[in-house]
Structures are given as C-alpha cells and as structure tokens.
Amino acid sequence: MSKQVYGTQAKRSSDVAKAPVLSWVLLASIILYLAWSPFQVALFNGQMLEFEKPLFWATAMAAIILLVWVANYYKKIKLEDQRDWLAVWVLLLPITYILALFGAASHSMAMNMVIIQSSYAVMFIVGLFLLRDKFANRVIQTAIMAISYIIVGFGLLNWFGQGKFAGKLVVWFSNGMMNDIYTHAVMSDSNGLRLTSVFQYANTYAAFLMAFLFAAVFSLIKSRKWYGQVIHAFMLVPIILSILLTLSRGGLVMLPVVFVLLLLFLKPAKQILWVVYIGISGVASLAISKTVTDLGLQLNTTYDGGTAVKGWGYLLITSAIVALLTWVIQKFIVSRLERGLAFWSNRKMASLWIPVGSVVVVGLLAFLFIGTSARNILPDNVSTRLENINFQQHSVLERLTFYKDAMKVVKDYPVMGAGGGAWAVLYEKYQNNPYTSRQAHNFFLQYLVEVGILGFIVFMSFLIFIFYKYIRGYIRENEEERESHFLYLILTLSILLHSILDFNMSYVFIGILVYLGLGGMAAVMESKPLRFQRLRLRGSGVSALYSIVVGIGAVVVLITSIRYVQASDAGLEARKLVQTSTSFEEIKAPLDKDLSIRKSQPDSTLLLSSLYQQVYSQTQNEDFYLAGYNMIVEARNDEPFNKSMINHLIKFHSLKGEQAQAFDLLVTNSENFNWDIEWYERIISQGYELGTDALGKKDIASRDKYFNAGIEAFNKIQAGLVHLATLPEGQFAGRAFANTPAMILNTGKMHYLLNQPEKSAETLKIGLLEDLSDPVNREIARWYVASLMKQGTTDQVVLDRLIQLDPTEKQQVDSLVQMKF
Structure with missing residues (x-):
C-alpha cells in the first residue's frame, strides 16, 4: 500500500463525519446490523423453518444497506485498480x-445459501469502501469490540445461573428464547455443561472467543486513552475463562497456533506486551477457573443468589486486578520498553525470535498440562478434555473420516458442486460409518462440496489475493497505518484457521464478521493499477454501470428475502394451526402460500402431504390422494435425497395397497442411506412378506426378485459389520448398526424358501440364543434345526431345548423339513 493511498485516506478521514445524513445512516445501519445479528443469526443456518426466517431478514437488511451504500458511493466507484475490482x-x-x-x-438449502452468500458479498463491498475512511473505520471497530464484550457478558450471565435475567435483556429482539431463557446458552453433552453464549455450539463460541482475545490485547495496546486500556484489559479474564468453559479442544489447540502467527506481524516490543498481557490474564484466569467452574455447575443445577454473587465477585475482582496491572505497564513501562528495544527492532529477523521462543514455551506448557499432573490445577472437566487430546482421539478420527467422505462427494460433483447445504443432504450416501453429522467440520472442504472445483478456485483465489496484498502492504507501512486495520486480520485469520477443524462459517453472524473483516483488509491494500489496460474502466459511466448492476441485484435479493420471510411466516403459522385446528382448509391455506413462493420447501411439503394422507384415509376421495401424491413426486425433483419425502411417497403407495411400488422405492433408494439399519430392516421384512405372497401365487419370478432383494440387504449389513470392525480403536462407530432377530429370521426363511438350506442355517445361526422363551428366538431355532435336517444333519442340543419348551416343536420342525417349494 503506497504512501499516496494513505495520504488520500488522511484527507478523507472525516468524510463520514462531514458527509450528508445518508453517510450517517449507512454507518448506523451497519452498527445496528452487527448488534442485531448475534442474537438472530448466530444460530446454525439450518433448513428448519424456525431458523430460516431470521436468515431472510438478515439478508433483506443487508440488501437495504447495499442500496444505501449505492446511493452514497455511486460517484466514488472507479474500476481502475486491483482494489476496486475486488x-x-x-x-x-x-x-x-x-x-x-x-x-x-x-x-431449498442451495437457494438459502445463495441468499446468505449475497449478504456476505454486501458486507465485503460496504467494508471495502466505507472502511477506507478513518472515522468510519474507528467507529466500526469500536462497535465490533463492544458487541463482542456484550456476547461474553451474556454468556457468563447464563453460566452463573442468571439465564432468565439475560433472556429479559434480549427477548425483544431474539428468536432463540425458550421458557424465558436463551436456548442452550449453556449446552450439555457427554462432557458435561459447556458455555456457548449466543452460538448454541461450544466449539464455534471458542473460535469467536479466541479471535476476540487477540483483538482485545491488540486494542488494549493500541488504545491511547486510559479508560480504553482498562476496558480491554478488564475483558481478558472473562474471555479466557469463557474459552475454558467451552471445553473446546479445538479452541485450545488452535489458540497458540494463531497466537504465534499473529506475533509475526508485530515488532519485538509489542510481541513482549502480547506475551505479558496474555500471560498475566491467563495465570489469573487459571487461578480462579476451578472455583468459577464449580460455582457455574452448581448454579445451573440450583440457582442461589448468594452463590451467584460469589462467582461474579471472583471474576470481577480478578479482572479488575489484571486491568490495574496492565494499565500500570502501559502507563509506566511501555514507552521505556519501546525505546529500549528500538535498535533491536530494526535488526533483520528480529521479529522472529519471540515467536520461535513462544513455540517452545507453548510446547512446554502443552507437555505440562497434557502429559503431567500439572493439569490438576485446572477444573476437572477441562483437565479431562486436555488429557484426551491426541491423534487417536475419537473426534480427531471422526473429522478425518468426514474429510475423506467429503472428497467422495467432490468426486461425484467435481465442477460446480452439489449446491449449498449439500453435505447435510448427501453425507448418509457417502459416509464411511453410521455417524450423524450434518456438517463436515471443515469450512473449506464443505465449501468445495457445495460449489465444486470452479467455485472453490474463485473463492480461494479471492481469499489468498486479499491476504497476500494486505500482508505485502503491511510490511511496507509505518506503525500507525499498520494498526489501522489490523483488527480485521486478527478476526479473519483466527476464525478461518479454526474453521479448518469446525463449521464456524455455517453461523451467519460469524460469516458476516469474516467478510466485513476481509473488506477491511482489502480497504487498505495498495491502489495498484490493473496490469491489463483493457480492464481499466474510467469515467462516470463506470460508476453508473456498477451502481445499476449492484442496485438491481440488491433489489432482487431484497424482494426475494421479503417474499421468503412471508413464506416462512406462513409455514410457521400452519405448524401452529395443526396444534389447535382440525380444519383441513384452514391449515392448508398458509401451506399453499408458502409453497407458492418456495414450491418444494421440505417442512411445508411434508406437512401438507401428511394432511392429504389423513384426509384421504378418512374420505377415500381420490382427489386428495392424487393432489398429495403428485405434490411429493414433483417436490422430489428438487429434493431427491430427502428421506422423509421418500417415506411419504412410500406411504402413499401403501395407502393404495401398492406394496410392490413401495418396496421398489425402498430398494432403489437404499444406496442413499447405506448405514440406516432401519431402512435395511424394512427391505428385509417387506421382501420376505412380498416374496412369500408371490410364492403362494406360484409367481416364481416375483418370489426370487423379492427374496433376493431382502437377502442382498442382509448381506450389505454383514459387510458393514465387518467394515466397522476395522475402524481405529478410538473411533466411535456412530448410530446403532447391528443384526436384529427379526432380520436374521426373515433372511434365514428366504434362503430356506429359495431351497438354500446351507445359507439358511448359516444365517440363522447368527441369531441363536440360549434363551428360547422369546417367540422370535424360538422361531429362529426352529428354522435353524429344519435347515440342518434339510441337509441331512441336525443340532440335537437346540432341538432338545425346543422340545423341552414345547413338545409340539418336533412336529413343527418336521413340517418345515417336508415343505415343498
């Protein structure tokens, strides 16, 4: 970034302050958008109706912001250099x-992602131009830090059992409330209670906290006002404690990595300050971590005001002490430190020594807290999580499996990808074992799955170019200019690096921060002319053309978002009516409205389908059947992998007694749900029933078709069980996947009725149990003995147990042996 660029920036430093009302509206709208977003779209951007509406509102608001931006900046847009072309x-x-x-x-999910990506593009464009202005940049950075501190405070209120009070603070603009408490602000899983604040997922909150821990240290050192230094220093302990309370191993692993990388951007004096401030606040946090953890666990079970005050007392007093210490250092030591290290700072490679030393220190601390009893100073739940950090730990092995499975999807959708949200829809088809994960736990791989190689190249080249130009300019500039936009690097680098291990970018608020951060980084890249003369566009016509294109796009996105909000409202209204109304027409009306806008929205499609099935069952009116059946068939063109829609289509065939068509749907779609044991069990049971019926009608071809399909499903289960036995010792298999007595019995019968007694006996033996009091177990034993006798042998022990339970069992076995096919 050239001196000329910053000179221009300096002249425009009060552009917003002196600008018309429109500039202030733009700035205020962005701040309100950032403040509103955490409590509305921090939730995972799933497809469920309750998640969709705030996403559409967020995009509508982003489109309005873009229109305000166009009205304010249309004369300043010049596509003459690399920066503007971004x-x-x-x-x-x-x-x-x-x-x-x-x-x-x-x-449906792909369209949602188009809308979300449009809002990200808005935040980048606005940031790219607005954050060149020093005043606007300062205001936005202050707003971002203030909002982050509010989120930290909100989380701690919930940790200290004051969820209802925290809920009252946000209930009027949050959609995450349940029983007056923000849902899962403290989540519970197999590891115990974990702090999540507004994110409802501890690992993403850890990524957020990591980013703002470094942002707080940077802001503390950068601040020239004593109260600014005190505020940022005061927040260090709450942030570090919150990181520990998330119990996020990924956060603890990535934190030192990001820390060392950020140190490389700093001069030795500031590197020392970063180490000192994080060291002081880290030690102080560890000193009270056990107490704060235990109090929080207690308060989330039984709230007590005195105990809550005690918890806040430990936190606030410790934070105040740390703030005082850091202020003293800033006031009396920093200037001397900078003067003392001035000569060293100018030496070549001087900035490498402390980062290298930090790597050694981090390695030593990791050894102490993971490999020795030193971890006992930590809370028990944190100590346990640290103890389990290794490459054979189940979460590591599972993530590696996700990544391999993601590449299988890419292989089938290489160029343009499988669309937004594809992983959630397709993972059951490609999964290596029966895990449940609607996220690939790697933002970059998930992006590759969604948009393919073409889209991934566009995105990565965009990302790499911005980082390259920012770092190149950062090296050349003076200290003040380096610090002006360094906060944006901290946020984007921290979140994106952590997103290698998790799905932080699936939270829209996190995406908004990252793209605004990228815009802030790009805002100060050098204003270098394009190499290709033909791409250099000049004049007011260029500004007008770009403004018109972007403006039209903003209007389209705005209209689409508002219509989708209306559709979502209608879908939610129908779900409420189902609880109170028995009128088909009353419930159907809002569903029709939703589906007239989003023709295949899965939730509304399935609800309306259920209504058609119920009314048809009651009235036997063919019009209702055809309306529901045709609707599902058409919806499946847009949602071919939706399991619920397939099951609804199967039910439609069953309502008409079309069991053969229902069975065909089960078989043809089984490859999309390779580890769904219930799906296989249905194929086996229905294959046996249909095959037996065909056998009774002497339809040998149909008998073979159904029996063979059922047997093939059983063989896939056995192959799956063999595969699961090869999983690494530390990896969880996932959902239940095992033989059941019913499927063993039905498969054994099918082999027997196909005159394959050897295979029948082999199959039935899998399900033999000592206890034959259960009717299914007894029937397995009966057919097993018959299969052996069919081969001219027997198992006298099993036969004797059968006869002991029921003397007529011998006759039943003999009748099976004498059965003719």
Missing part, C-alpha cells in the same frame, strides 16, 4: 452458488 470479484461468490443450483442435492 468489488466485482466478490460478486462471483454468490454467482458460483447460483450455478451450483443446477445440480443441487437440495434446491
């Missing part, structure tokens, strides 16, 4: 998601 480049990101719609695994 405003064009970013438009390719939602475009690649639009292209992915054509082969999307789920049209």
Whole structure:
C-alpha cells in the first residue's frame, strides 16, 4: 500500500463525519446490523423453518444497506485498480452458488445459501469502501469490540445461573428464547455443561472467543486513552475463562497456533506486551477457573443468589486486578520498553525470535498440562478434555473420516458442486460409518462440496489475493497505518484457521464478521493499477454501470428475502394451526402460500402431504390422494435425497395397497442411506412378506426378485459389520448398526424358501440364543434345526431345548423339513 493511498485516506478521514445524513445512516445501519445479528443469526443456518426466517431478514437488511451504500458511493466507484475490482470479484461468490443450483442435492438449502452468500458479498463491498475512511473505520471497530464484550457478558450471565435475567435483556429482539431463557446458552453433552453464549455450539463460541482475545490485547495496546486500556484489559479474564468453559479442544489447540502467527506481524516490543498481557490474564484466569467452574455447575443445577454473587465477585475482582496491572505497564513501562528495544527492532529477523521462543514455551506448557499432573490445577472437566487430546482421539478420527467422505462427494460433483447445504443432504450416501453429522467440520472442504472445483478456485483465489496484498502492504507501512486495520486480520485469520477443524462459517453472524473483516483488509491494500489496460474502466459511466448492476441485484435479493420471510411466516403459522385446528382448509391455506413462493420447501411439503394422507384415509376421495401424491413426486425433483419425502411417497403407495411400488422405492433408494439399519430392516421384512405372497401365487419370478432383494440387504449389513470392525480403536462407530432377530429370521426363511438350506442355517445361526422363551428366538431355532435336517444333519442340543419348551416343536420342525417349494 503506497504512501499516496494513505495520504488520500488522511484527507478523507472525516468524510463520514462531514458527509450528508445518508453517510450517517449507512454507518448506523451497519452498527445496528452487527448488534442485531448475534442474537438472530448466530444460530446454525439450518433448513428448519424456525431458523430460516431470521436468515431472510438478515439478508433483506443487508440488501437495504447495499442500496444505501449505492446511493452514497455511486460517484466514488472507479474500476481502475486491483482494489476496486475486488468489488466485482466478490460478486462471483454468490454467482458460483447460483450455478451450483443446477445440480443441487437440495434446491431449498442451495437457494438459502445463495441468499446468505449475497449478504456476505454486501458486507465485503460496504467494508471495502466505507472502511477506507478513518472515522468510519474507528467507529466500526469500536462497535465490533463492544458487541463482542456484550456476547461474553451474556454468556457468563447464563453460566452463573442468571439465564432468565439475560433472556429479559434480549427477548425483544431474539428468536432463540425458550421458557424465558436463551436456548442452550449453556449446552450439555457427554462432557458435561459447556458455555456457548449466543452460538448454541461450544466449539464455534471458542473460535469467536479466541479471535476476540487477540483483538482485545491488540486494542488494549493500541488504545491511547486510559479508560480504553482498562476496558480491554478488564475483558481478558472473562474471555479466557469463557474459552475454558467451552471445553473446546479445538479452541485450545488452535489458540497458540494463531497466537504465534499473529506475533509475526508485530515488532519485538509489542510481541513482549502480547506475551505479558496474555500471560498475566491467563495465570489469573487459571487461578480462579476451578472455583468459577464449580460455582457455574452448581448454579445451573440450583440457582442461589448468594452463590451467584460469589462467582461474579471472583471474576470481577480478578479482572479488575489484571486491568490495574496492565494499565500500570502501559502507563509506566511501555514507552521505556519501546525505546529500549528500538535498535533491536530494526535488526533483520528480529521479529522472529519471540515467536520461535513462544513455540517452545507453548510446547512446554502443552507437555505440562497434557502429559503431567500439572493439569490438576485446572477444573476437572477441562483437565479431562486436555488429557484426551491426541491423534487417536475419537473426534480427531471422526473429522478425518468426514474429510475423506467429503472428497467422495467432490468426486461425484467435481465442477460446480452439489449446491449449498449439500453435505447435510448427501453425507448418509457417502459416509464411511453410521455417524450423524450434518456438517463436515471443515469450512473449506464443505465449501468445495457445495460449489465444486470452479467455485472453490474463485473463492480461494479471492481469499489468498486479499491476504497476500494486505500482508505485502503491511510490511511496507509505518506503525500507525499498520494498526489501522489490523483488527480485521486478527478476526479473519483466527476464525478461518479454526474453521479448518469446525463449521464456524455455517453461523451467519460469524460469516458476516469474516467478510466485513476481509473488506477491511482489502480497504487498505495498495491502489495498484490493473496490469491489463483493457480492464481499466474510467469515467462516470463506470460508476453508473456498477451502481445499476449492484442496485438491481440488491433489489432482487431484497424482494426475494421479503417474499421468503412471508413464506416462512406462513409455514410457521400452519405448524401452529395443526396444534389447535382440525380444519383441513384452514391449515392448508398458509401451506399453499408458502409453497407458492418456495414450491418444494421440505417442512411445508411434508406437512401438507401428511394432511392429504389423513384426509384421504378418512374420505377415500381420490382427489386428495392424487393432489398429495403428485405434490411429493414433483417436490422430489428438487429434493431427491430427502428421506422423509421418500417415506411419504412410500406411504402413499401403501395407502393404495401398492406394496410392490413401495418396496421398489425402498430398494432403489437404499444406496442413499447405506448405514440406516432401519431402512435395511424394512427391505428385509417387506421382501420376505412380498416374496412369500408371490410364492403362494406360484409367481416364481416375483418370489426370487423379492427374496433376493431382502437377502442382498442382509448381506450389505454383514459387510458393514465387518467394515466397522476395522475402524481405529478410538473411533466411535456412530448410530446403532447391528443384526436384529427379526432380520436374521426373515433372511434365514428366504434362503430356506429359495431351497438354500446351507445359507439358511448359516444365517440363522447368527441369531441363536440360549434363551428360547422369546417367540422370535424360538422361531429362529426352529428354522435353524429344519435347515440342518434339510441337509441331512441336525443340532440335537437346540432341538432338545425346543422340545423341552414345547413338545409340539418336533412336529413343527418336521413340517418345515417336508415343505415343498
């Protein structure tokens, strides 16, 4: 970034302050958007109706912000240099998601991602231009830090059992409330209670906290006002304690990695300050971590005001002490430190020594807290989590499996991807074992799955170019100019690096922060002319053309988002009516409205389908049957992998007694749910029933078709069980996947009725049990003995146990042996 660029920036430093009302509206709208977003779209951007509406509102608000931006900046847009062309480049990101719609695994989820990506593009474009202004940049950075501190405080209120009070503070603008408490602000899993604040997922909150821990240290050192230094220093202990309370191993692993990388950007004096401040606040946090953890666990079980005050007392007093210490250092030591290290700072490679030393220190601390009893100073739940950090730990092995499975999807959807949300829809088809994970736990791989190689190249080149140009300019500039936008690097680098291990970017608020951060980084990259003369566009016509294109896009996104909000409202209204109304027409009306806007929205499609099935069952009116059946068939064109829609279609055939068609749907779709044991069990049981019916009708061809399909399903289960036995020792298999007595019995019968007594005996032996009091177990034993006798041998022990329970069993076995096929 050239001196000329910053000179221009300095002249425009009060552009917003002196600008018309429109500039202030733009700035205020962004701040309100950032403040509103955490409590609305921090939730995972799933497809469920209750998650969709705030996403659409967020995008509508982003479109309005873009329109205000166009009205304010249309005269200043010049596509003459690399920086300005990024405003064009970013438009390719939602475009690649639009292209992915054509082969999307789920049209509904893919369309949602187009809308979300559009809001990200808005935040980048606005940030790219607005954050060149020093005043606007300072205000936005202050707002971001303030919002982050509010989120930290909100989380701690919930940790200290004051969820209802925290809920009252946000109930009027949050959609995450249940029983006056923000849902899962403290979540519970197999590890115990974990702090999540607004994110409802501890690992993403840890990524957020990691980013803002470094942002707080940076802001503390950068601040020239004593109260600014005190505020940022005061927040260090709450942030570090919150990181520990998330119990996030990924956060603890990535924190030192990001810390060392950020140190490389700093001069030795500031590197020392970073180490000192994080060291002081880290030690102070550890000193009270056991107490705060135990009090929080107690308060989330039984709330007591005195205990809560005690918890807050430990936290606030410790934070105040740390703030005082850091202020003293800033006041009396920093200037001397900088003067003392001035000569060393100018030496070549001087900035490498402390990061290298930090790596050694981090390694030593890791050894102490993971490999020795030193971890006992930590809370028990944190100590346990640290003890389990290793490459053979189940979460590591599971993530590696996700990554391998993601590449299987990419292989089948290589160029334009499988559309937004594809992993959630397709993972059951490609999974290596029966885990449940609607996220690939790696943002970059998930992005590759969604938009393919083409979209991934566009995104990665966009990302790498911004980081390269920012770092190159950062090296050349003076200290003040380096610090002006360094906060954005901290946020984007921290979150994106942690997103290698988790799905932070699936939270829209996190995405908003990252793209605004990228815009802030790009805002100060050098204003270098384009190499290709033909791409250099000049004049007011360029500004007008870009403004018109972006403006039209903003209007389209705004209209689409508002219509989707209306559709979502209608869908939610129908779900409420189901609880109170018995009128088919009353419930159907809002569903029709939703589906007239989003023709295949899965939740509304399935609800309306259920209504048609109920009314048809009651009235036997063919019009209702055909309306529901045709609706599901058409919806499956957009949602071919939706298991619930397939099951509804199967039920439609069953209602008409079309068991053969229902069975065909089960078989043809089994490859999409390779580890669904219930799906296989249905194929086996229905294959036996249909095959037996065909046998009774002397239809040998149909008998063989159904029996063989059922046997093939059983063989896939056995192959799956063999595969699961090869999983690494520390990896969880996932959902239940095992033989059941019913499927063993039905498969054994099918082999027997196909005149395959050897295979029948082999299959039935799998299900033999000592206890034959259960009717199914007894029947397995009966058919097993018959299969052996069919071969001219027997198992006298099993036969004697059968006869002991019921003397007539011998006759039943003989009748099976004498059966003719």
